[in-house]
Amino acid sequence: MSTLSESTLIDAEGYYGTFGGAFVPEMLYANIVELQACYLSIMAEPSFEAELEILLRDFVGRPTPLFEAKRLSARHGYQVLLKREDLCHTGAHKVNNTVGQILLAKRLGKRKIVAETGAGQHGVATATVCALMGMDCIVYMGEVDMARQQPNVDRMRMMGAKVVPATSGSKTLKDATNEAMRHWINHPADTHYIIGSAVGPHPYPDMVARFQSIISSECQRQLIAQFGLEHPDAVLACVGGGSNAAGAFYHYLSDERVMLFGAEAAGLGVETGHTAATLNLGTNGVLHGAMSKIIQTADGQVIEPYSISAGLDYPGIGPMHAYLHEIERVVYIPVTDQQALDAGFELSRLEGIIPALETAHALALLPTLDLPHGSTIIVCLSGRGDKDLMTYTKYLDQYTQSAN
Amino acid sequence: MTATNRINIRINQRGQNPLLSVFFTAGFPALGDTLPIAEALAAAGVDMLEIGMPYSDPIADGPVIQHSSEVALRNGMTMELLFAQLADLRPKINIPVLLMGYYNPVFQYGLERFVRQCQAVGIDGLIIPDLPPQVYERHFANLFEEAGLANIFLICPQTSDERIRYIDSLSRGFIYAVSSASITGGSGPITDTQTAYFERLNGFKLRSPHVIGFGISDATFFQQATKYAAGAIVGTAFINLLNSHPQHYQDHIGSFVQSLKEQAIPN
Ligand SMILES: Cc1ncc(COP(=O)(O)O)c(C=O)c1O
Numbered sequence: 001m002s003t004l005s006e007s008t009l010i011d012a013e014g015y016y017g018t019f020g021g022a023f024v025p026e027m028l029y030a031n032i033v034e035l036q037a038c039y040l041s042i043m044a045e046p047s048f049e050a051e052l053e054i055l056l057r058d059f060v061g062r063p064t065p066l067f068e069a070k071r072l073s074a075r076h077g078y079q080v081l082l083k084r085e086d087l088c089h090t091g092a093h094k095v096n097n098t099v100g101q102i103l104l105a106k107r108l109g110k111r112k113i114v115a116e117t118g119a120g121q122h123g124v125a126t127a128t129v130c131a132l133m134g135m136d137c138i139v140y141m142g143e144v145d146m147a148r149q150q151p152n153v154d155r156m157r158m159m160g161a162k163v164v165p166a167t168s169g170s171k172t173l174k175d176a177t178n179e180a181m182r183h184w185i186n187h188p189a190d191t192h193y194i195i196g197s198a199v200g201p202h203p204y205p206d207m208v209a210r211f212q213s214i215i216s217s218e219c220q221r222q223l224i225a226q227f228g229l230e231h232p233d234a235v236l237a238c239v240g241g242g243s244n245a246a247g248a249f250y251h252y253l254s255d256e257r258v259m260l261f262g263a264e265a266a267g268l269g270v271e272t273g274h275t276a277a278t279l280n281l282g283t284n285g286v287l288h289g290a291m292s293k294i295i296q297t298a299d300g301q302v303i304e305p306y307s308i309s310a311g312l313d314y315p316g317i318g319p320m321h322a323y324l325h326e327i328e329r330v331v332y333i334p335v336t337d338q339q340a341l342d343a344g345f346e347l348s349r350l351e352g353i354i355p356a357l358e359t360a361h362a363l364a365l366l367p368t369l370d371l372p373h374g375s376t377i378i379v380c381l382s383g384r385g386d387k388d389l390m391t392y393t394k395y396l397d398q399y400t401q402s403a404n
Numbered sequence: 405m406t407a408t409n410r411i412n413i414r415i416n417q418r419g420q421n422p423l424l425s426v427f428f429t430a431g432f433p434a435l436g437d438t439l440p441i442a443e444a445l446a447a448a449g450v451d452m453l454e455i456g457m458p459y460s461d462p463i464a465d466g467p468v469i470q471h472s473s474e475v476a477l478r479n480g481m482t483m484e485l486l487f488a489q490l491a492d493l494r495p496k497i498n499i500p501v502l503l504m505g506y507y508n509p510v511f512q513y514g515l516e517r518f519v520r521q522c523q524a525v526g527i528d529g530l531i532i533p534d535l536p537p538q539v540y541e542r543h544f545a546n547l548f549e550e551a552g553l554a555n556i557f558l559i560c561p562q563t564s565d566e567r568i569r570y571i572d573s574l575s576r577g578f579i580y581a582v583s584s585a586s587i588t589g590g591s592g593p594i595t596d597t598q599t600a601y602f603e604r605l606n607g608f609k610l611r612s613p614h615v616i617g618f619g620i621s622d623a624t625f626f627q628q629a630t631k632y633a634a635g636a637i638v639g640t641a642f643i644n645l646l647n648s649h650p651q652h653y654q655d656h657i658g659s660f661v662q663s664l665k666e667q668a669i670p671n
Contacts, residue, residue, distance in 0.1 A: 023507055025464045025533040027585060030562035168470055169460065181463045182587050188562060189585070286508045286534065287461065299482045300512030301460040 009253065009320070014202020016323035019293075022201035023286045027185045031193075032201050032289075034108065039203045042107050043100075043210065055099050059132065060089045062096075062214065066222040066378070071350040076366045077373045081232070082353070082381045083219055085244065092356065092383030093212060093244045094125040098194055100211035102129040105192035112136040112191040116166075116180040118145055118173035118240065119311035119358065120152025121383055122196030127161035137161040140179040142172035145310045152387050170304035173240075173314045177288050197241025198318035201289030205246075205318045212247025219378055220251055229376060234259040234369070237380040238362040239279075239332065240311050242318035248380035249330065259331070261369065262321065263361040265307035266334035276305035277334040278317040279325045287316040293325070308337035308391065309357035311383075339364040344385065344392065345399040356383035357391060410528045411500040411554055411577035414451055415613050415634050423635025424626070424664055425452035425615060426642050427504065429472040430489070431481030432458070433650040438489045439496075441646075444654055446497045448661035453497075454531065454637065457486060457505030464533050466589025468640045468647070483513045487521045494526035500577075502556065504531040515544060519551045529554035529577050537574055545574065556580050559614075561601045572610045579614040581605055581633060589640040590619035594628045602632035623664050638664065 014020045014036070022032050042048055056062040064084045073080045085093035098115075105113060113130050116139070117123030123139040130137035139156055143165040146153050156163050169175040177199075184193045198208045216235075223229045235252055237245035239262040252258040267275035275281065275295075282293030287302060295303045295315040305315040324330040344360035347353050355363060359382045371377070385392065415423060426445050430438045442453055458473035458481050465473070493501060503522065510518050510532060522530070530553060537557055540548075548555050554577030559568055561584060571579065584590065584598055605614055616629040617637030629636045642660065649656050 021536075021539070023534045023536060023539070026558040026563060027464065027560045027582060027587075029536075029567075030564070168467075168474070174461065178461055178463050182466075185464065186586050283512075285511060286506075288463070289534070294508075296508070296512070298512065299484075300509030301477060302508075 010206050014206065016320050017326060019291050019319035019322040020202055020205060021291050022289060023291065024201045024289045025185065027188065028181070028201075031184070031188050035207075036203045038108070039104065039207045042104055048103060048107065051103055052100060055103070056096070056214065060095050060099060061087060063218045063222070064088060066219060066226060069351050072347065072366075075346070075350060078366070078371065079374060079376045080366065081376065081378045082351075083215060083248065083378055085215065085380060085382050086353065086355065086359070086384035090121070090125045090128050091386065092121040092125065093215065093247065093380070094122040094196060094383075095128065096214055096247065097196070097208050097211040097243060098122070098125040098129045101192070101194045101207070102133050102135070105135070105194070106133065108192060110190060110192035112138070112187065113194055114138045114140070114180050114183045114187070114191050115194045115196060116140050116173065116176040117152075117196060118142070118176065118313060119309065119356070120145065120149040120156070120387060121311060121356070123161070123163065124152050124155045126194050126196070127156040127159040130161060131159040138183065139163050140166050140176040140183065142166045142170070142176045144171040145173065145176070148391065149310055149387050150390070172305070172310065174302065174305070174316070181288065197243040198246040198320055199241040199288055199290065199292075199316060205290065205320050208243050209246035209250060209320060212243050213250035215244065215247035215380060216249065216251040219248070227376070231255055231258050232378045233257075233375040234261060234371060234377045235380070236261045236263065236362045236365050236377060238263045238312065238358050238382060239317065239321060240265070240314050240358060241316070242321040244380050244382040246318065246320055248378070249324075253324075253329065259371070260324075260329065261365055262330050262332040263335045263365050264332050265309055265312035265340075265361055266336045267306040267308070269336055270334045274306040275334070276307040276313050276315065278315060279321065279332040280334050282317070290319045292319040292322040293317055308340065309361065311356070311358040312361060333365055333368065335361040335364045341395055345395075353381070354385035354392070355381060356385050357388045359383050359385075411452070414500050415578060418451065418634065422630030422633070423451040423615060424661070425454060425617075425635060425637040426450050427454040427456060427637055427639035428642055428646065429456040429458055429469065429476050430486050431476035431479050432472045432643075433475065433646050433653075435479040435481060438486065439492060441653070441657075442493070442497055442501070444657040445661065446499050448658045449665060450499065450661055451635065452499055453501045454504045454639070455501065457483065457503055457509055459506040459509055462506060464587050466587045466640065468589050468643050472643050472646075483509055487525060490525040490527070500528040501526070502529040502531055503527055507532050507535045516547060519547050519553060522553055523551045527553070529556050531556045531558075531580060533558055537571055541574055558582050561585055561597070568605075568608060568610070572608070572612055575612040577612065578634065579610065579612050580637070581614045581616045582618045583616050583629065584619060586618060588618050591621035592619065592625035592628070594625060599632075602629070606632055626664050
């Protein structure tokens, strides 16, 4: 394991080790190069920082609490602290990124926004900031996901976004991302693409990670102020494309006292062929503009993933995570649908918090870890479960019976 | 004769006639159609062929080419099978033949192995839209040059002057000028913005000739575009023809090619 800092994590061309880069067709080159050239300087402008800070505080509701979950702690024998991203406006961490990117888009002179969404959380977070800023918003969403996350489709429409079904391939997140990229190729001049995770061509993975890094910077402060602790023993997060995990890990990457664990969606099981466990199954390849790990055939065709959770149903992963996996800084553990459901119902019962199905994957790591009794563990509670009620409801009888 | 020469010779020998290049997807409509379609196109007088290597996530393609790729993959097309089919390419077909596709399948196949197979079956050039010029220059240029394979780069209306010159310096064969800011499958008529862009390209006096592609949907657009270029590439319109006549495309290829060629004004 090597030590990491912001400056050694990624190089000037957007590579994390051999992962990353910008593999985009020429039609996107001008936009990507513009972003690469100015994202860091714009983010460092005092007026940008000030505007972002106010929006994060008064619109998003930050800082989000770091909550000691006592009954969950007792159940697992750890001190479990929940970083309450579910309490962000719109119900998930996704808005940390969209608030940042919309301010950036404004400074780039863009008037329209395109986005992809899986669970609909990123789509909602994008539609929200577009309404706030008075910008046009088009969100591509897989047809399958539109059905399983209907409430989020309605929320986006209510805020004025146009939701376009992606009907190709598996009709989920991967295909929605393809469609959003095609839309951007067709509208390069007036449109900014707000990617929803730490994926895509450079500079997106780094830019999204930086916008989400507020999660771990708040954790650092709260841990000292509330618990007198300099650092946790471990941080847990679920990993779809990897944005909430990137944010939750970011300021702990160089602190070797902190163990980092990512939960990947195993679907029905890593070996079943119905899975989205990219780091455990994937091989090196290029998808959506970056070299990373992807789940693919020997012939380089991307395999359609499966997970009960629409936000983790993605055959790739951000290049930063491919790298952190390779250098073994982070341990990525597959979590099945069943384990996630167990954890989702457990948190609801024990703490009165219904987590998103994505988040439930992170919680499901608690019983699998073999850490010393009493270890302090931060779980990134990336989102709330309202959008997943339809899915949870299918299993409600089963869990109510087993609880009696 | 090295492969790059086959492209250059064809372009140089076109005389007054614009070059017509046709794109189609390998393994579509039926798995075994790759070579028969290539032969029919060559027999009908097409000047150059671009054979698409199907990919599951073609982000630069519109619905028609996406669909052809999906069908080809469902039919069972693979890189291995494509090269097996192309083993009979030469000497049956004498015109330049290029492979076009996305980087990931080529990367999985292994670049060296891929280049050697291209050389073995007589492929003249490659078009890989999501392989950036800088990555090509750093890692693959020597490999391609030694094999005599032309790597064809895309330029588009947003490509800066400086970058056009850089791409020209790396190019062999020709430069692929994307007709507008778009994915494949658009259609004419030609706009003033496009005319201005084509005129700008001609102003550069580039080393490599350029050929215009994307959105060349009919004879009129072909004729207009080739006033400004060495030739043009027809893709979606030809796939549409295959979609209309999946069994009997052989009966229609001749007239399709004729209609494009006849109306073209010698430049
Ligand atoms: C609540 C929640 N958590 C996690 C994710 C997964 O995304 P990421 O890995 O980018 O955090 C999503 C995606 O939709 C989500 O909605």
